[in-house]
Amino acid sequence: MPDLAALGPWLRRFLCEHIVTERNLARNTRTSYRDTFSLLLPFVSRKLRKPVDRLVVSDLTSGHVLQFLTHLEADRGCSARTRNQRLATIRAFARFVGSRDPAHVEWCGHIRAIASKRSMPPPVGWLTRAEMESMLAAPDRKTRRGRSEYALLLFLYNTGARVSEATQLRVRDLQIGSRNGGHNLVILHGKGARTRQCPLWPETERVLVDEITRRAGEDAVFISRLGTPFTRFGIYRLIERCAARVPELAGRTITPHVIRHTTACHLVLAGVDINTIRAWLGHVSISTTNIYAEIDLTLKANAVALCEVGQPRSARSWKEDKDLMTFLKAL
Template sequence: MEKQRGCSVSTRNQRLAAIHALARFIGERSPEHITWLTLVRSIPFKKISKPSMTYLDKREMDALLNAPNRNTPQGLRDHALLLFLYNSGARASEAANLTIADLDLGSPSSVILLGKGGKVRRCPLWPHTAGKLAALVVGRRADEPVFLNRQKQPITRFGICAVVKRSAQTASQKLPILSTKRISTHTIRHTTAVHLLRSGVDINTIRAWLGHVSLDTTHIYAEIDLEMKAKALAQCEVPASASDTIDNWSNNPEFMAFLKSL
């Protein structure tokens, strides 16, 4: 057999996970091999550096929302779609599958989203979002999709991604910094989470809002926000005076004795 060339870290980890699962399966049925199988299962996964998460600040998000030309039917739909994605934090597939019956445009307004694994969640809608959606679906049947393409057919998640990409290109003409960011439907989803966190919404509520199964998935937003707070704090840090240097307290016998006693 030809020697296999190097594979990516993610592929390696996927194969190792399969080997771990096989070792566990054998161990449950062949106790005499448990020592050897334990060694197999102790082989660690290779660490992968996580890519940085892209999200938009308020000014950038506003520029994206204002990008569509609302003097045209397509622009009105694009604006309503972007506003809905930002308001709800919905995935592209969730927005594509949304029907008019899923909307409750009363007061207060809300939407029912069908997420991964058939998990259903309800998200509140701003009055502004509800108004734009109401204008978009007026006179249509409850079983129709909320968002349609130019052929009056249900928009696909690929079509939604194209709307976001097109709007980002338009917005970057007025706000050039947007051209340095890779903006997608998931970028808007990340933006929703970060903005909710900064508004004081607790992390568990954000987990339910986004439809995450585990709180561990949502915790990344808390880490991002803490990192930004630390950077902001560093900018306003009071510089140490000469009397506050390390040499000053490291030469203090009483203080050093206290540290050693900890």
């Protein structure tokens, strides 16, 4: 079997060289790409009754890819957005192969011609100020464990950090206890190895100082009850437990990303401009941040009031404004 026909070498180059070295994609993106092919290859292997290590590039026909996408939705219960995400990965692989081997250009065209399914973005879930305060009041701050949980919740609300940014936070990333009028800051390591600084409230500084006492710069800021750094799953479970103690949140799914949305929405309500919010959340494009400008009914009601039909107008004609006419003629 010619090397250029075998699927394995192409896939290895794509996952180990192209998306890591050439494109420098984020770790979570690389994991998503890997998971797509971990699902796709066994599916095609079963269809063809052919071992995975003997698959060739042409075995990934557009028909098999379409069947795989249907399998994701029908059998695995994936949403249309997840289906489109998996398809985007397969298209990227096809583009990679087609751009390097002319013999696979036609195959690449068939794969890239598969259309994405239209999907509506999910509504942005967020908490009101009262609901967020109830969440913060859920941990028992009389105990050491409760104070640590409160510190984590308050940090997420203050910074709007992603859950991955919270789990990766180290003591050295905190600039607190500043002197000479300096600001208390945290350095967050976001997607694509990008970093940003976020100011901390005095209350956030106070609880974080209590958390990191007697820790080295390389130590994690947020430690679980087992004495190990918090994981993504641990933070999800913590927020789930706290939300269960708030009666107003019964029946709602509260995640770390809901708290991130809450931070953004509260900044919008406070009158912070959208570009500042973009920098605060670490969005690359302001179009991502624009969703927060559309969610608050109060802002929409104020906008409608500005253009309400039937409001009384001044009966005075512009021609009667002698000072205005004099001004215009003098120009």
